[in-house]
Amino acid sequence: MTELKRRAFLKQLAAYTGGVVVAPIAVSCGKSIPSVPTAGSLKADAMAGAEQAVMPEVPLVRPADWDPIAFNKKRGILGAIPASYHADINGLDGEKKHLGKHLPYVPGVDAALVPEGFVPLMWGDPSLGYAKHPNAPKGDPTYPKGHFYDWIQLRKATAEEAEETDSIFGNWPIPEADDNGQLTVFGDGEITADSGKNTVYLVGKPADVVSGDVVRIHGHCLYHGEYVDFITI
Numbered sequence: 001m002t003e004l005k006r007r008a009f010l011k012q013l014a015a016y017t018g019g020v021v022v023a024p025i026a027v028s029c030g031k032s033i034p035s036v037p038t039a040g041s042l043k044a045d046a047m048a049g050a051e052q053a054v055m056p057e058v059p060l061v062r063p064a065d066w067d068p069i070a071f072n073k074k075r076g077i078l079g080a081i082p083a084s085y086h087a088d089i090n091g092l093d094g095e096k097k098h099l100g101k102h103l104p105y106v107p108g109v110d111a112a113l114v115p116e117g118f119v120p121l122m123w124g125d126p127s128l129g130y131a132k133h134p135n136a137p138k139g140d141p142t143y144p145k146g147h148f149y150d151w152i153q154l155r156k157a158t159a160e161e162a163e164e165t166d167s168i169f170g171n172w173p174i175p176e177a178d179d180n181g182q183l184t185v186f187g188d189g190e191i192t193a194d195s196g197k198n199t200v201y202l203v204g205k206p207a208d209v210v211s212g213d214v215v216r217i218h219g220h221c222l223y224h225g226e227y228v229d230f231i232t233i
């Protein structure tokens with residue numbers, strides 16, 4: 001476990017003090033790393049009515065019938081999304097205002113803002129009718145821990161051996177000194193404008209990924225859980 005991953009993991013352990021369950025996910029090098037425990041996600045109430053249901057595995061390659069809304073909804077209800085958010089994702093417009101809001105896309109950001117070796121990502125593609133994901137700093141009245149993605153994994157969508165990057169974000173809008181993820185802003189405004197909805201996450205690009213590749217994005221929002229999608233970069 002790298003120092004960054006260890007640090008992120010310890011942060012998550014500190015944040016989630018109850019009902020911690022660890023499930024393995026496969027990574028490219030063949031080892032298993034602990035999946036992030038989501039707040040209360042695997043408590044008994046979340047599993048009511050789904051006693052034998054198993055959280056679907058995260059595929060390496062985009063399935064022919066890939067439906068990110070359906071996949072993340074199912075995986076979310078089974079533990080990847082905190083129970084406190086289930087009413088929202090199941091509610092009216094839940095697909096666009098809550099599930100879609102947490103799905104990644106590559107914004108048409110000024111290339112000069114993207115350092116070599118990074119991929120720009122935003123969440124909630126307006127062109128698909130999704131709400132844009134807001135961000136909030138630590139100490140926010142609604143989101144005391146801060147509302148942002150604290151880790152994002154990126155891997156080429158292939159069944160073959162591939163590198164997977166883990167980008168860590170310990171703070172928003174100014175990353176912590178030892179974060180390996182970076183932040184910038186889409187457009188000319190401040191990153192904090194419009195509830196942080198123009199925040200661009202700069203995520204590490206694996207050495208085996210080139211422009212035009214389909215990649216798998218697996219990210220974690222501090223308050224709303226894990227989301228997976230396949231996009232072309």
Ligand SMILES: [Fe+2]
Pocket residue numbers: 102133147221222223224
């Ligand atoms: Fe969120």
